[in-house]
Amino acid sequence: MNNQPGSERNLKYIMNRLFSLGLKREEVPAGSPGSFQHEAWIRKILKEKASKRADLKTRLEDILFIILDTETTGFRPEHGDQIFSIAAAKIKNFKVVDQFSQLINPCVKIPEEISILTGIFEEDVKNAPTLDEKSEAFLRFLSGGMIIGYHISHDLAFINHFLWKRYRSSLKQPALELALITERLVGSETFETLDSAASYFNIECRNRHTAEGDVLIMAELWRSLLRLCKEKGIETLEDLYVTMK
Template identity: 35%
Template sequence: MTLDPFFFMKGKLGASQSQQQVAYLRQLQREMRVEETLNIPLSDLNVIVFDIETTGFYPDQGDQIISIGAIKVKGEVIKEEDSFYSLVKYDKPLKDEITTLTGLTNEDLKDAPPLSEVLFQFFRFVEDYTLVAHHANHEKNFLQQASWKLYRAPFKHRLVDMSFLYRMAEPNGKLITLDECCEHNDIPIFGRHHALYDAKLTAELWRVYVKKLQKLGCESLNDLYEEIAKG
């Protein structure tokens, strides 16, 4: 599922549609069984690897999401045909450094759908899958803030930080950036700071590290968390 960033009509959501979205998301939250994913073998675990681009690092200080990209993965299989991407409407002038970093301009974002619509479509795409992101605190902070502000619903999806996998598989490594992780694993780097392309690079890393962890006897998320807890 690739979302055309200009698919949605301009304007705010109608009250009835907004209420339907809130009801859907709250029902999804009630039905989620995140604990059940803990013991599924990593080779069988369905995950959605995603990335967001933002105007800064601090959602509580007004920084906002300007694009979301995601792709479905099962074990070592990346489902190229099953992806999500959308720009997000932003009315303020973008900082020059954000335009330089992401390649996005004010013109790109002015007719994009609002965050309420993009997040709703994103959560419909995600359903109750486990989420994966590179250094996931950034994504988590923005999704928590937006989910509560827009829908008065908590962000309850399990979110796996890829840094856990790096630390577990290569405890003596000093991999920090996405570029460093990709170069270390001979993954060709392309389209950096485009949300969907960064999600695809992270998906390639997920595939590599699932295999590395299995060789170490770490078969599930539960195994991973137990090893990390041992410290």
């Protein structure tokens, strides 16, 4: 039974909800409200954050891209599959400016075939924090940029499933699919896997099928694609969206 006073539980829930929507701790003023009677204040803050996102005319080198990858126990979060590793890297103007990596205790069994593929076994995560315990840290890291990844819908499905169950919310920023961008920019091949895209650009695949390793491979791929964008005269976010159609 939770013996935490009701008002304190309510305030903690509200703060976690705000953080899950991308609000940073320093943006929450002292004496924040302890109930949702101040929804107008919440909407105002979140609207201000949304207004800072890149618009279509923003040059690609000025956009903060956040490469994201997860390792999961299966493919169906709605059936109980869970994240057991998460990693991300921030890239701006061709440079990796920050990184995040964390093993997660999924609180469910990691299938043997998944452990063999990733090299991560149950003993590696049994003392790791749960996703709930690390949610504020990784949501802070993901906020304020445009998410990008290979088969990113898989990663977003797991994160948003968690956020909906825990906070009745979801990630708000836009996301780009690296596989699609690669195929549109190259124009002559399909790239069903990250390995195939990396091979095309002569990128070495180290620590493949680990979240941290795959993020670094994707970072190299994204830099290669940004250079290709320059060669093709694709300068803004709008140019990139047109290319992806």
